[in-house]
Amino acid sequence: MGIGDVSKRVLLGRKLRSSQLGETLLPKRIALPVFASDALSSVAYAPDEIFIMLAVAGASAYAWSWKIGLLVALVMLTVVASYRQTVHAYPSGGGDYEVATVNLGRNAGITVGSALLVDYVLTVAVSISSASQYAAGAIPALVGHEATAAVVAVALLAAVNLRGVRESGTFFAVPTYLFMLAILGMCGYGVMRLLAGDLPEAESADLVIEPAAGWEGPLGQVALFFLLARAFSSGCAALTGVEAISNGVPAFRKPKSTNAATTLLLLGLIAISMMMSVIVLAKQMSIRYVDPHELDRLRTAGGDALPEGYEQHPVISQIAAGVFDHFPPGFYFVVTVTGVILVLAANTAFNGFPVLGSILAQDGLAPRSLGSRGDRLAYSNGIVFLAVLSMLLIWIFDAETTKLIQLYIVGVFVSFNLSQLGMIRHWTRHLRTERDPAARRKMVRSRAINTFGLTLTAVVLAVVLLTKFIAGAWITIIAMLVFFLVMRAIGKHYEEVELELAADEQDKVMPTRVHAIVLTSKLHKPTLRALAFAKATRPNVLEAVYVDIDSRATNQMLREWDERRLDVPLKVLHSPYREVVRPIVDYALEIRRANPRGVVAVFIPEYVVGRWWEQLLHNQTALRLKGRLLFAPGVMVTSVPYQLESSQAARDRRRRDDHRVKAGDLRRGRVVRDDDQNQVGR
Template structure:
C-alpha cells in the first residue's frame, strides 16, 4: 500500500465525531426500519407523558385539589384529539410520501401563502421542541445533581451540542443510539402503570408523597366556580395537556427516511405512536388521581399547605408527577423508582431528536422551493442535512439561554405553531380528496376517498377548536411570542423567495449575452518580480488580450526604483505602469485605474490578474493574500471588470494535498470484510 503521511488534526477530529464519509450511493443504507423509526420519530410525542399530565394538574390546581376530578376527562379529550390527528396523518403519509408533510399538503392544495404559513409554524415548533425537552431534562438533572442548580441553561446547551454531534453522524446511526433508551422508557412507564393498576384493583395502591397536602386556590378561584369560570379553567388545562400532541407531525415530514414501502411503514409507526402515547398518558393521569397527588406551579409552592393548613418547611422540593407515582408504586423496590426516574430524564433529552430529524428534512424541501437558503438542502459527509441540524441547534440554544431553561415559561410558547399546521394540513387534505373525487369513477376508490375526507373533516373540527382554546388561554401567557416568531419566519421566507426570483430573472440568458466584448484590457498586479508575478504574466499573455500591462502601486520610492531597475534588467516585454499612492493605499488606486479603463471603452472588458499564494496550513493563510482578498472584494462590484486569480502553490500546499490523498486512500478497519479494498490494495497490504 502507498506510504501514508500524517492526517490533519481537523480531519481526525471530524472523523472521530462524525464517522467516515458516505457516498451518495449509500443513501439507502441509512434508511430506517420500523423498529428504529419508532424511537427516532416518536420520542418527542412519547416524552410528553413526562410533562403533559403535570401541566394538566398545574392548571386545575388553580381552583384547588377538588378540580382534579376533571383531570381524567381532560385526558380523554386530549386522547381523542391525538387519535384523530394520528388517523388524519395516516391519510397524509399515503397521499404525500415525499416528506413535505403539512407544508407540502398546504402548498399543493391551498397555495404558496398557506404553505409558507405552515412552514413558519413548523420551524418555530421544532425549535421549541428542542428547547422545551432539553430544558425539562435539565430541571430533572438539577433535582438529582445539586451542583447543576443554577446552571440548568449551561447543562441544557451542552446536551444540545451532544445531540447535534450525534445527529451529524446520520439518521440511521443516531436512531440506533436512541432506540434503546426510548424502548426502556416505554417499558418503564407502561410497566410502572400496569403494576400500579394491579395494586389499585387489589386495594394495595399506596398514596403519593404529596397526598396529605392541601392546595390553596389562587385569589379569585377560592369560591364556587361559575359556569364561565369552570369552562375557562378546563379550557386552560386542556390546552396545556395538548402539549402531548407535539411531535406527531414529525413522521409525515420524515417519510423519506423509512424503508420501503415508505408510506405503509410510516402509517404503521404513526398508529403505534398514538396507541402507546395515549395508553401511557391516561395511565399516568388515572394513577395520579387514585394516589391523590397534589401538584402546583413550581413557582407557587407557597400554595401547598400541610393537612393542618400550615406552611411547608423551607426548601421543600416538589417532585414531578411521574416521580411521585414511581416512588409510591415502588415503595418497597427502590431500583424500580430509580429506573423510572432515570430513563424519564434521558428520554426528555432524546425527545429533541424528533426535531433534529424533522427540521432538516423540512429545511431541505424549503431550500428546493426557494424559501430557504440553498445550503439547507445540502447533505453532509454522513448524508445528513448538516446545515439544518446546526441551524436548529443554534436557534434552540439561543432560546434556552434567553429563558434560562425554565420549562414553565417555554411551555406557554408551545403547541401554537403545531396546531396552526394541523389546521391548514387538515383543510388541505379535505381539498385534496375533493379534487380527486371529481375525476375518480371507481366506486371502491371513491368510497375510500370519501371516508378519508370525512376523517380529515372531523380532524379539522377538533384541531380548530383546540387552536381557538390555545389562543384564548395562552396568548397573554406567552403565545404572542410564538405568533411574532411565526410572522418573522414568514416574512424571511417570502423575502428569500423574492430574492431568488429576482436573481433567476436577472440571470436568464438572452441574445445580448452572445455579444463579444470589443476589447480586452489585461492588467497584472505586481508587488515584486518573483515567480508568482512571472506566472501571472505568462498566463495573461496566453489569453491574447488586446492590451496587456503590469501595475505596481508605489508607496515607497526606494522599493519602486528597485522594481523598475529589475524589470529592465530582466527585459520583461510587458510594460510596467506605476500608480503612485501618497496615502499608502493599495486597493483604491487599482480599483480607480480599472474603472477609468472601463469608462474609456464601455463595451470592453478589463481583466485583472492577481497572483495568489496557495498554502497548506490555516495559520499561513493569515500571513498571505490579505491584500488580494480586499482587492477582489472591491473589484467584484465594478461592472465590466473580470478578476482572475493566478495561484502559485507553495511547498506547504503540496504537503497538504499529499496528506489529503493519503487519507482518502487509507484502508479503514472493516474495509476488507466489506469488499471496499481493491486487489491492488490487498496485495500492497
C-alpha cells in the same frame, strides 16, 4: 488529511456515498423511537400541566382530570387518523407544508412552514430545558447552571444526528423502548395493586391545596369552563410531535407510506395508553400538584405552611415512589429513563426540521444550503441551524420550562388546521374526477376523517389562543410572522435573481476589447508566471501595474524592469496615502468607464502554501483586492497560483495518507495481500 478532517471523521464517522442512501432508511422498529420520542415524552409533563391548571381551583377540581385526559386522547386519535391519510396522499415528506401549498396556495404553505419551524425549535428548547431541570434536581452542582447544561446537551444531540439518521435512530431506540417499558410497567403494576386494594397514596396526598386568588368559593359555569379550557389546552401539549412522521416519510423503508401510517397508529395507541394510565393513577393516589412557583399554596392537613426547602416532585416521580414503595430500583429506573427521554425527545425535531428545511430550500423559500446533504447523508446545515436557534432560545429563557411551555403547541395547531383544510380540498378535488365506486367511498371516508379533525383542531387552537395568548403565546405568533416574512423575502430574492440571470441573445455578444493588467509587487517568479499566462490569453491590451508607496522601492522596480527588457509596459500608480487596493480598483474602473463594452481582466499572482499558518503570512492584499473587484462591473479577476515547496510537502503527505492502510480497509476490500502476506493499499 488535516487536523480538521481528522476531527470531522472522529465526530461524524466515515463519509457515505450518495448510492448508500438506501442503507440509512429506517425500519419501523427504529422509526418509532426516532419520530415518536417527542410525543411519547410528553407523558412526562402533559399530565403535570393538567393538574397544575386544575389546582388553581383546589384539589376538588381534580375530579375532571380523567375527563380532560379522555378529551385530549380523542383529539390525538383524530389527529393520528388524519395524518394517516396525509402520509398516503403525500409521501414525499412535505407533510403539512406540501398539503397546504398544493391545496391552499403558496402563502398557506409558508404559514405552515413558519409554524412548524418555530414548533421544532421550541420542541428542542422545552425538552432539553425540562431535562436540565431534572438533572439539576439529581445533581446539586448543576443548580444555577441549567442553561449551560441544556446548551451542552443540544450540542451533543446535534453531533449524534450529524452522524446520520440511522445511527441516531439506533442510538435512541433503546432508551425510548425502556421509557415505554418503565411507564407502562409502572402503571400496569399500579393498576394491579389498585385492584388488589393495596395501592398506597402519594407522598403529597396529605397536603391541602389552597385555591388561587379569585378562585375561592363555588365556581360558576363560565369560570368552570375557562378552568377546564386552560387544563385542556395545557394537556394538548401531548399532541406535539405527531406531525413529525408526515415530514419524515422519506426516511422509512419501503413501502414508505404504509410503514409511516403503521408507526403513526402505534404512536397514538402507546402515547394515549401511557397518558391515561398516569392521569388515572395520579387521581387514585390523591396526588397534590401545583405550579412550582406557587408552592406556598400547599398546606399541611392542619393548615400550616410547608417547611422551608420543600421539594415538589413531578407526577410520574410521585407515582413511581408509591407504586414501588417496596422496590426502590423500580423507582430509580422510572425516574432515570424519564429524564433521559426528555433529552432524546428533541431528536424528533432534529429529524423533522432538516427535512422540512430541505423542502423549503428546494422551493426557494430557505437558503439553498439547507437542501444539501452532508458527509453522512443527513441534512447537516439544517441540524446545525436548529441547534443554534434552540441554544439561543434556551439561553434567553434561562432553560425555565414554565416560561417556554407557554410558547408551545400554538405553531403545531396552526399547521394541524391548515393541513386538515388542505386535505379536505384534496379529497374534494379528486372526487370530481374519480369514477370508481370503491375509490370514491374511500375518499369520502378520508374526507370525513379530515373534516372531523379540522373541527377538533380548530376548537383546540381557539382555546389555546384564548388561554395562553397573554401568558406567552404572542411571542410564538411574532416568531411565526418573522419566519413568514423572511421566507417570503428569500423567495422573492430567488425569483428576481432567476429572472435577472435568464440567458438571452445578448449574452453571446463578444466584448469589444480585453484590457489585461497584471498586478506586480516584485519582479520574481510568480510575477513572470502571471505575465506569461496573461500573454497566452491574447488580450487586446496587456500591461503590468505597480503601486508606488515607497519611492526607493519603485525606482528599484523600474530599474529591474528595464534590465530584463520585458515586452510588457509597466504602469506605476502613485498612492500618496500608501494604499494598495484603492488605486488598483480606481484604475480598473477608469479603464472600464473609458470602454463600457470592453472587459478589464485583472491577473493576481498568489502563493500556494501547505500549512495553515503560512496562509496568514501571504495573500492578504490579494484577498482584499478580490473582495473589492467582485463588485466592479465588467472586471474579471483571475488568480495565478505559484506553489511553494511547503505545498509540495503537503501533497506528498496526502499521497502517503491515501496509500496508508487504515483500520477496516482489508474488510472493505480496499487492500490486497502480496506474496509475502504484506498488506498493500489499492
